Amino acid sequence: xxxxxxxxxxxxxxxxxxxxxxxxxxxxxxATTQAAAGANYLDVNGGDPREGMEVKNMQxxxxxxxxxxxxxxxxxxxxxxxxxxxxxxxxxKPILNSISLESERLTNLLPIVGSHDCMVVALCMSDEGxxxxxxxxxARAHQIVEKLMAAGKKPEDIIVxxxxxxxxxxxxxxKAVIDxxxxxxxxxxxxxxxxxxxxxxxxLPARKLINFAMITNSIYSxxxxxxxxxxxxxxxxxxxxxxxxSGADEWCTNYIGAHREGRLQ
Numbered sequence: 001x002x003x004x005x006x007x008x009x010x011x012x013x014x015x016x017x018x019x020x021x022x023x024x025x026x027x028x029x030x031a032t033t034q035a036a037a038g039a040n041y042l043d044v045n046g047g048d049p050r051e052g053m054e055v056k057n058m059q060x061x062x063x064x065x066x067x068x069x070x071x072x073x074x075x076x077x078x079x080x081x082x083x084x085x086x087x088x089x090x091x092x093k094p095i096l097n098s099i100s101l102e103s104e105r106l107t108n109l110l111p112i113v114g115s116h117d118c119m120v121v122a123l124c125m126s127d128e129g130x131x132x133x134x135x136x137x138x139a140r141a142h143q144i145v146e147k148l149m150a151a152g153k154k155p156e157d158i159i160v161x162x163x164x165x166x167x168x169x170x171x172x173x174x175k176a177v178i179d180x181x182x183x184x185x186x187x188x189x190x191x192x193x194x195x196x197x198x199x200x201x202x203x204l205p206a207r208k209l210i211n212f213a214m215i216t217n218s219i220y221s222x223x224x225x226x227x228x229x230x231x232x233x234x235x236x237x238x239x240x241x242x243x244x245x246s247g248a249d250e251w252c253t254n255y256i257g258a259h260r261e262g263r264l265q
Contacts, residue, residue, distance in 0.1 A: 001239055001248070002159075002192060002225040004074050004095065005039030008061065010047040019046055019057050027061065028068045035069045037230035038263075041095055042069065044086070045076035058082040062089045074121075074227075080108045087116055095119040097227075098161060101126035101144050114151030121195070121227075122148060123161045130163060133172070137162045137180035138187065145188055155190030159225045164195050167210070168203035178217045185222035194218075194225030208232060216242040224248070237264055 007030045010016045018026040031042055042065055046057025054077065062073055072092035077083050083096060098121035099109045113120050124131045124140040131137045141160045148158055162180040165173045177200075181193050197218065201210035212234060215226060219242040230236050240258050243249035258264050 001219070001223075001243060002041070002194070003039050003230055003236075003239070004041045004043050004097075004225070004227045005034030005037075005071075005230050006043050006196065006198070006227045007034055007229055007231070008043060008065065009045040009076065010057070011045065019048075019061070022060065024064055027064050031065045031069050031071070033231050034229075035071045038236045039071060039230045041074045042071050043074040043076045043097060043227060046082070047077065047079075054079050054082040055085045058086045059089060062086055066091055078105055078109070080112060083109070083112055087112075087118070093117055093119065095121060095159070097121040098123045099144070099148070100124070101140060101147075103127055106147070110147065110151050113148065113153065119157045119159060120148065120153065121159045121161050123195075124163050130165065134176045134179040134183065137176065138183045141180070141184045141188060145191060155188070156192070159192040159194055160184050160188070161195035162193065164197055164199040164214070166202040166204075167200050174200055174214060174217075178214075178221045181218055181223050182221040185224075192225040194223045194227065196227040198228065208234065211235070212238045215239060219243055219248060220246045240264070 010019055034042055044061045046054055046061050048054045048057055072094055073090050074095040074097050075083055075086040076097040096113055096118050099113055100123040102125055122144045124137050126140055131140055145158055162177050164177055167174045184193050197215045198211050200214045201207035204210055228235055240255045244252045244255040249255055
């Protein structure tokens with residue numbers, strides 16, 4: 001399982017304040033704790049509507065994160081200038097989060113994605129809006145993977161995000177995503193599948209219980225990449241256990257390793 005730590009994101013009020021105040025210690029703590037918890041990549045989002053600020057935020061964040069951890073970066077932005085600025089600074093192969101079938105986003109980002117050695121999150125959104133049901137998600141996955149491969153990306157560099165939506169708004173969305181994951185893995189061999197699991201629990205109490213249930217079912221269906229908070233108590237333990245039960249962790253190697261390291265608490 002490829003784990004992308006989600007916490008360094010300007011959509012979070014505390015993180016936004018830390019970025020605006022250039023609070024280095026707070027950002028470094030978010031980076032190091034996620035890395036220690038098991039993140040393979042660290043998502044970095046410095047979104048800011050003010051002219052030129054997202055570029056400056058991205059540069060500051062990447063330099064800061066890379067200065068305190070060796071984990072590679074997931075550059076999280078729809079701003080081509082911010083993405084290009086980030087690509088100039090990364091020390092290891094990054095993930096670009098994200099591209100979609102939306103015309104403007106596809107036009108702006110496909111040349112960047114195709115011309116750099118990077119992984120990319122492929123979001124199943126289009127000009128028609130959000131996907132509806134399993135079939136729509138799978139159809140859009142085929143379309144965007146085809147476009148990315150035509151631009152030169154290899155299947156193993158593509159992470160298809162089937163769009164995790166709040167089940168509080170539509171109780172059918174959870175199963176639609178889970179079923180889509182299984183079909184995408186079967187119909188598009190080699191690509192990774194995953195996304196922001198915690199979106200599923202938005203608007204519900206005790207959100208972590210929904211998150212744990214969603215990620216367990218998604219792993220069983222073949223999800224092999226996730227944008228999560230690895231520091232959330234129980235999250236990594238649930239992932240290790242689900243991988244062991246689903247057969248994704250051969251001989252339960254990762255699960256046993258986590259136990260030996262004292263992580264199964």
